[in-house]
Amino acid sequence: MAYKKVAKKYSGKIKEVTIGTGDKAITLGGRNVLPLHAFDGEVGQSPKVGLEIVDEVPSDWIDAFANLYGDVQKDAATWAKYVEETYAPDFICLRFEGADPNGSNRSVEECVETAKKVSESVSLPLVIAGSKNVEKDSEIFKAIAEALEGKNILLLSAQEENYKTVGAAGALAYKQKVAAESSVDINLAKQLNILMTQLGVQKEDVVMHVGCAAAGYGYEYVSSTMDRITLAALGQNxxxxxxxxxTPISFETWSVKESIATEEDEPNWGSIEERGIHMEVSTAAASIASGSDAVIVRHPKSLEAIKYYLNSIIG
Incomplete structure (x- = not known):
């Protein structure tokens, strides 16, 4: 008997969320099948890939990035423009590492000025990431959301501790998009989404950041969480x-030993730059296969590899 392919049908569908404005705006979501399962139905929008930059010259990035970018890193707006014109990512993630109170402790006003200059220098959609300090990030997100009103940026992220401030300022007051960040747990992700919508934020203004880990560092928990979320969203509607x-891949993959151990310390491991790229690409590809609609990477070669991967699978 000849094999007959039967398409798997689901009652649910991932909502579409648009970031940015004009011709360069991107839309995430829209599928009603498992990730990359074009043979079953509507795959929606192709997953998007963004490049990370930071608001000051990074002190903890490997030397390969200094060689790659040179003096461009000294000014975030110049850096953003260079990235857009040279590597053409789908979006740019500007992370305010310098705002960390335990680091440079840049003021909210300085962060706003940087965000405005970056926004004016590029036409790509912007994702704004914080310093990982919840209190400081609340102030930064609120001020930047106001300063960039009309730019339709994505604030990464609103957490349980600050979702009211970030959600109210970002989505309600200034009509930006907001990522709801939970920690690799379907129940926490669901709870935060409910809290955001109870606040008045529309589902079409929310993107989920459900956690990340570098491949080999407990990544199976990330993958299984995404699987459970996808099956609940589609199968249970x-x-x-x-x-x-x-999924901000670069936030995790460039801090593990395989990506930062020097060639002197680990001579048998090969090029430190290549190791980091491989770690980033493997984690990003796995995340897309698990359900990520957008990933953030740091190295341009990672961007190139993931775009090739996507084009090869879904065109």
């Missing part, structure tokens, strides 16, 4: 989990 997912 759970509307509280039907937001697209963004």
């Amino acid at each position: 759970d509307e509280t989990l039907q937001m697209p997912i963004i």
